[in-house]
Amino acid sequence: MSTEIEHAVRSLERLREQSPLVHNITNVVVTNFTANGLYALGASPVMAYAKEEVADMAKIAGALVLNIGTLTYDEVESMLIAGKSANEHGVPIIFDPVGAGATPYRTKTARQIVKELDIAIIRGNAAEIANVIGETWMIKGVDAGEGSGDPVVLARNAAKALQTTIVITGKEDVITDGDTTYIVQNGHPILTKVTGTGCLLSSVVGAFAAIEKDLVMASLSALVSYEVAAEIAARKSEVEGPGSFQIEFLNQLSKVSSEDVRKLGKIIKV
Template sequence: MSHEFLTLIDRVREQSPLVHNMTNVVVTNFVANGLLALGASPVMAYAKEEVAEMVSIANSLVLNIGTLREPEVEAMIIAGQAANEKGVPVVLDPVGAGATPYRTNTVKRLLSEVNISLLRGNAAEVANVIGEEWQTRGVDSGTGEGNITDLARMAAQKLHMTVVVTGKDDVVSNGEESIIISNGHPLLTKVTGTGCLFSSVVGAFASVETNYLLAAAGASAFYGAVAERAILATGDQHVGTFQMEFLNQLMLTSSSDVVDLAKVSIAEVTSI
């Protein structure tokens, strides 16, 4: 497999895709600033009266269920269906799936009423989406027992879409091919919104690459390299310093940096 996906950040910066984010209230500012820093154009629109029109001019749509309310869920359905009509890729972040029946049922509804292009979640969330047993402790739990490569492939096959399972290693699978990305840093788990921003970064990369397996793998390698460079630049591991430098490195990290730092492997096919 060609590793040209490691340089997709160049295409994002050249095209500055408009990413329509219907994300949660905790992370809106961080997501918008992160997308601006890496070179994309964010928009946050939630009202059902305008989301279809907004998504019609966007290059991707990101649906994030972190802070659920019924009006936003209805608006997500409208936006998702409008995106499907326009051929706009849709990324779903099933935050906290499995934590409550309402969250789980909302994800199921979105999957049944909208043609989702990519699902991005931690192992617990993805497992709960497809009805597999996995430990869930609140909306940020990714711990548990199991093989995340098999989980990603199983989910992609069951859902008929590209799936990204994030953790110590990220695994991207389309059900046939799976790519493991081992970049990143543990401090990413200590800053609220880094997972949500990553889903939006996946949306930005999917805006410029129609092979969603490669788009998500490129986004993961870039994001992990950004985290590693942030630690190198600050020389310490304080959360506040890391958060600010992470935003800096979203702007400063080049495609050649990603190529130099990338830890990417193709997963071997095993029986599930």
């Protein structure tokens, strides 16, 4: 049993013991699913968007998650206010640059956020991460398109350029701070058939970052726990399809055990 898997197991157990408060400024498509997913796993979600209160909410949270899936001018203003408060009070910020590269405004906003705030972890697909740092990678709406680059190289380049921890999710997931790099080989293709699974993952990363100072290990623990739960849910709902998977996934987020993570977790250090 690898030390990384054992670390993930301990982190999952500690998360459920501590039930960290995760402040989400996320998109309208995924708010309910994100809240229910965090509750199922054992964290405590709060969704606060008003600029009049986000600074106060961010400073008492264990982590702040910023997601630009359905961005508006007012929401971006709230993100920057909350982010500056989080930075001031030592609260880690997880940024999900949804659809960066799809439109000039979206790309500009993603780059503004990483420039003005000290981001602990950025979680996105390869196209989103590439567009944040000005590299070329096709994007289709908010989904990654074809790309000829190496996600590991891209992740390392982004981590060094932005001085942060990068998580690129796809068929295989890459986690790196530019020096230490892991690949997670868990998950299931049906995750791409349910909207919001990537956004929920970003918030789950936030939950682990709230209880784990090592941001690479927090990200690793989050991905392994989340994707092992997805594998179990996919197996239990394979006959019914995506609708049943979504419900079963919430069930398995609440049930995924230390033994499940030990038995099914697949991590490679590169």
